[in-house]
Amino acid sequence: MGTFKKNNDKKSSSKDRRYKDSKSFAKGPKKISSQKPKPQVSDPDLIRLNRYVANSGVCSRRDADTYIAAGNVTVNGKTITEMGHKVKRSDIVKFDGRLLNPQKKEYVLLNKPKNFITTTSDERGRRTVMELISKASKSRLLPVGRLDRNTTGLLLFTNDGDLAKKLTHPKHGVRKIYHVELNKSLRAEDLKKIKEGLILDDGPLKVDEVSYITGSPKKEVGIEIHSGKNRIVRRIFEHLDYDVIKLDRVIFAGLTKKDLPRGHWRHLTKQEVINLGMNQ
Structure with missing residues (x-):
């Protein structure tokens, strides 16, 4: 009996150990504490x-x-x-x-539609061109020059203040071409007057070029001018008793509307930016 009891104790002890081992396994392996170094947070400044x-x-x-x-x-x-x-x-x-100024210079070209004013904000709640390029850049871009509310066509935006000043200063002679549609055909004698130069309320004005548009009625005219005076193209024709029905800027400083639908914008290419610098 004693031998049997002794052997039974051994079996019981063995079972206890197996039971404890199985409980430890059920709990899973012990976690090894390791303190990893915290990643360094980069300074945004x-x-x-x-x-x-x-x-x-x-x-x-x-x-x-x-x-x-x-x-x-x-x-x-x-x-x-x-x-x-x-x-x-x-x-x-x-x-x-x-x-140096670390702000990356950006250049965005917009084909402006009607009924948008060229300003960064408007107290009267009118729609501005800034709405049209709101997704173009995170930088604060400003329009180069102005197009009035009913004038369509090319409008450049940039945060490059030096270039903006050069493109708007008359002495640099930045090339601007407009497609004009009048309320009536432009008479040949009036076309000649525009070519020779006019005297407006604020002084004499000389255009670079003006002509009828080939294949279109004579009420459609192309005019090239470098003056930056306010509403200058409209004023030229109003001076001769014509109303401008449509006015579209088709070329600005060598930039064109090619592949740029009305109301859309695009970033200038590197070559276009270089060309703008060469035009100064």
Whole structure:
């Protein structure tokens, strides 16, 4: 009996161990505590120096690395040659002594429809051209020049203040061509008067070119002008007792409406931006 009891104790002990093991397995493996380092949160106020230089329109980011290594760039008066150096947007960054602006320059061309005014806001609640390009950029873009409410056609928007000033200054002679539809046929003698130049209420005016549009009635005229005076095209024809029924700007500073439907916009190509610079 004693032997049997002894053997039974061994079996019982073995069962207990198996039971405990099975309970441990059911609970799952013990968790090993490991404290991983928290990922570093990037400072939104910091920007890589090469990106800062590239966004300023000086060159590409790859070329910026070359210029930085060569010592062309200073930050707060100190020459920086370190790759990957970060700066704050408030830092004073210069390239060959010229102060840089890190905001990426953008250029958007709109084919403006009627019944939109060229302003950033309107107290009377009228629709503005800003509504039409609201999804074009996160930057604050401003129209270059103006088109009145009933005039359609090309309107450029940009955050490049220097270029905007050049494109609107009369001395640069920016080429603008309009398709004009009048309430009646333009007489040959009036066409000649426009070509020779008119004297309006605010002084003399000379157009670059004016002609009938081939294959269209003589009430449709093409006119090229570089004056930036307010409502100048309408005023030219009103001076000669014509009403302008439709006015459409078809060319502005070498830009055209090709593949750009009315009410739509597009970003300028790199070549177009270069061409605008060459036109200055």
